[in-house]
Amino acid sequence: MCARGRYSFPGGVHPPEKKDLTSDRRIQPGPTITEVAVMLSQHLGAVCKPLVRKAQAVQVGQKIGESDAYVSAPIHSPINGKVKDIALRSHPVVGRSPAIIIEALPYHPTRRSYFTIEEDFNTDRYSVERICEAVREAGIVGMGGAGFPTRVKIEPNPRLPKHTLIINGCECEPYITCDYRIMLEWTRQIVAGVRLARKASGCARAFIAIEDNKPEAIELMDAAVKKYAYGDNIQVIPLKTKYPQGGERQLIKAVLNRNVPTGGIPPMIGVVVLNVATTAAIAEAVIGHLPLTHRVVTVSGEAIARPGNYYVPIGTSVEDLLEFCEGVTERCAKVVLGGPMMGIAISDLKTPTMKTTNAVTFLTKEQIGRAKFARRQTACIRCGRCLQACPENLNPTKIAHAVKHNLLDVAERYYMSACIECGCCSYVCPANIELTGYIKTGKIYVARQRKRMAQ
Ligand code: SF4
Ligand code: SF4
Structure with a gap:
């Protein structure tokens, strides 16, 4: 297929991509950690209430926080360990917020191996109710940054019927390559997740939208769709490379040439948008019965010694990641959760990663000096x-x-x-x-x- 993208949206910019720092780095297991801080608030919607108390032993995958509210998602322990405390930790959006601090058991591995689909699977096996329930129980939220609970997005709603599912594989922010690596390495999981999400949401068609600066991902995803879509109406669509192509509203404009009403949401025009990492997590939850306890994080920027894409327990601190990546150069001047365009600068290295943390970017003085914000x-x-x-x-x-x-x-x-x-x-x-x-x-x-x- 032609990997050249014709589709786009009005406006936008094309900042230097800087993806070559990590785009060829395979997903690797992250650090062996001694402690995680799982935030009670890491998605849009109601904050979870803790289901555990201090000194209680917890198992990997055990539900440790939940809310009765419809727009919410439970949280799970990513490691075997003991609850050390329930205390405030730095939160990139709200300042300080309560977190469940879990101490890892000594001599117990804190790394989880990747989930891979080996068998030929059939989505007929899973009913719409079962898919939605598995997604809710696994605590899946939008992993591209917004953090909206996925069950709410895909669940059938007679008032807002959906017809089109768009999978967001654009990853338009500079430096970040975790979604790109997921598309290259977990291709089959993504197709499985798309089929499950399409079935649950009742969409007649699905598009996997990828920017044309990722020709290898376009080729691989296209081949996987042809092989594993089993007749589902799924199409890979290359888009022009432009920022913010991965914005939900811009993506819908580029793929369908439709506008989401101002202040509105995509289901108002019958569309559901999911990120590729979220789609892989849906396959993990439904087929592998695994809650969302780990994710791939890109550690990048000119100021980090060993950039890469790491599979880490959610709640791993930036400090642990930094140490694992052999520290920063003396030119490091700013640490950003996310990319340089939409990411949030942090001052506390103990800030934990969350379900929505796709990257930690370490920028140098020169880069900040070149940035518009620092000039007069x-x-x-x-x-x-x-x-x-x-x-x-x-x-x-x-x-x-x-x-x-x-x-x-x-x-x-x-x-x-x-x-x-x-x-x-x-x-x-x-x-x-x-x-x-x-x-x-x-x-x-x-x-x-x-x-x-x-x-
Ligand atoms: S930050 Fe807001 S006002 Fe500025 S370009 Fe983006 S959407 Fe427009
Ligand atoms: S100087 Fe800046 S704020 Fe003024 S019109 Fe130009 S871009 Fe906009």
Whole structure:
């Protein structure tokens, strides 16, 4: 098949990809750890309540936290060990949040081998209810970064019937290659997961969308679909390489040429979007009866000594990963959970990895120095580049200006809440105005205002 992508979306940017640091690094087992911190809040929706107490012994895969709420997902112990404490730990999004700290048993392996499908499987064996229940019980959430509980996404909903499933294999952020390696190495699991998700959601067709800077993944996935799709309507579709092609709304525009309503969600137009790692986790949960306790994390950036793709227990600290990768060079100046465009900078190396942590990126002083954010900011020169780059067709300069002057109602009139925080506007601004920073701050203030009003 032709691996050249024709499909795309309006706006966006093409930052240096920097994927060659890790794209040829096979998925390797991560560090042997002594302790994990499993956050009670690592997905969108209700926070889990602990099901274990201090000093209790836990087994790998044991459910340790759950919530009764519909939009939530349970959490499980990734290792055999003993609960050391339930205490606050640094959380990349909410600051500090409670976590279950588990001490590994001495002489007990903390590495889990990868799940691989050996047998020829038949999705007829699994009913829709069984697939949805297995996905819920395994605690699967969107592993591409959003963390929305997957059962809620795929479960049939008579009010919002779905017709198209899109599997997101774009991985458009610089440096990150974990999804790419998963597509190369766990190809069959992904196809199995797509078939199960398609069946559960009732979608008539499925697309596996991959950016055309990954021709090997496109070839392999296409061959696997031809061999293992068993008549299911699944198609591999190459897309143009452009950031943020992996954004849910941009992906739908590129693949189906349809717009998700502002403030709306894909099921409103009958579409479900799942990340490739999430799809592989669905196959693990349904066929292998394995909860989501481990994931592949890309450790990359010019400031890390041994970059790679590592399969780690969820809750492994950045510090443990750093030590396993032989530390940083003296030029390291910033640690980001995720990629440099949408990732979140952290100051505490004890911050644990979560179900949504696809990468830890170690950036050098030079890279930050080259970044727009660190240069001197000047006045807006009204060049309009931020408007051209915005994939949501917003006016970033107007919104940022309104937030700067505390005119939140004006910012809202310019659809501030529709911003997906992709960073394209800041990236292209020649005046080095941190537009995305202003917009993020404005959104936080509006959310606080609404919360106060609701009380
Ligand atoms: S306004 Fe928001 S959506 Fe538009 S480019 Fe800036 S960060 Fe991205
Ligand atoms: S890109 Fe920067 S300088 Fe140009 S219009 Fe937008 S805010 Fe102003």
